[in-house]
Amino acid sequence: MPIKYKRVLLKLSGEALAGEKGFGLDYTVIKDVCTSIKKASELGVEIGIVVGGGNFWRGRSSGAMDRTRADHIGMLGTTMNALAVADVLEGMGVDVRVQTAIAMQAVAEPYIRNRAVRHLQKGRVVIFGCGTGNPFFSTDTASSLRAAEIEADIIFKATMVDGVYDKDPNKFPDAVKYKTLTFSEVLSKDLGVMDSTSASMCKDNSIPVLVFNLNRPQNIVDAIVGEAVGTLVKE
Numbered sequence: 001m002p003i004k005y006k007r008v009l010l011k012l013s014g015e016a017l018a019g020e021k022g023f024g025l026d027y028t029v030i031k032d033v034c035t036s037i038k039k040a041s042e043l044g045v046e047i048g049i050v051v052g053g054g055n056f057w058r059g060r061s062s063g064a065m066d067r068t069r070a071d072h073i074g075m076l077g078t079t080m081n082a083l084a085v086a087d088v089l090e091g092m093g094v095d096v097r098v099q100t101a102i103a104m105q106a107v108a109e110p111y112i113r114n115r116a117v118r119h120l121q122k123g124r125v126v127i128f129g130c131g132t133g134n135p136f137f138s139t140d141t142a143s144s145l146r147a148a149e150i151e152a153d154i155i156f157k158a159t160m161v162d163g164v165y166d167k168d169p170n171k172f173p174d175a176v177k178y179k180t181l182t183f184s185e186v187l188s189k190d191l192g193v194m195d196s197t198s199a200s201m202c203k204d205n206s207i208p209v210l211v212f213n214l215n216r217p218q219n220i221v222d223a224i225v226g227e228a229v230g231t232l233v234k235e
Helices: 014-021 027-042 067-091 113-121 139-150 183-189 196-204 218-224
Strands: 007-012 046-051 096-100 125-129 154-159 209-213 231-233
Touching: 007 014, 007 027, 007 139, 014 027, 014 067, 027 046, 027 067, 027 218, 046 067, 046 113, 046 139, 067 096, 067 125, 096 113, 113 125, 113 139, 139 154, 139 196, 154 218, 183 196, 209 218
Parallel strands: 007 046, 007 154, 046 125, 096 125, 154 209
Antiparallel strands: 209 231
């Protein structure tokens, strides 16, 4: 089966990994997602994954806590998710490595760009934890940064909706879905696809982003082979 993209950065939201429970990990959801990741890997796609941590912690909801410390707690949440996804993939026979932007050698490799690229070239799935390793930057921005560093062809942003709409489709039944958008439109219309830092980084580095629904994990494979899913954002 011909593939459209050779190297992909997949952004998984923490909320998606929680499924309908809304908190923690739903292993039925994770297994379904990992099954699609395995299929994509078997097609010859090189896959890097950035995971969010919103199923465990959201720094902006931490109240009076110091923002830097709150963000560090969130980074630990992303590492828990990275290890959980790695465990399921390994159980399926997928060769996988976890790299973290904050050193924690007992559980993961430190993030080293050249080592990550070498893993990808060898067919290993690489999961990036701890975001960028810095407070005040989201995991969306980490996705843009890692995609630029590993020279990914595209970012797959797997969310809870099937694309980008002009307004919240859960609140407005007349919301209109976009098939394509530019990063300039995302920024000017404040569409909430990703934060402005992430969108600007993708724009500046000419990295397209495909936004689609993770509730149907097969979308990952469909997107790999070039089928029309979600909303494509490019400049």
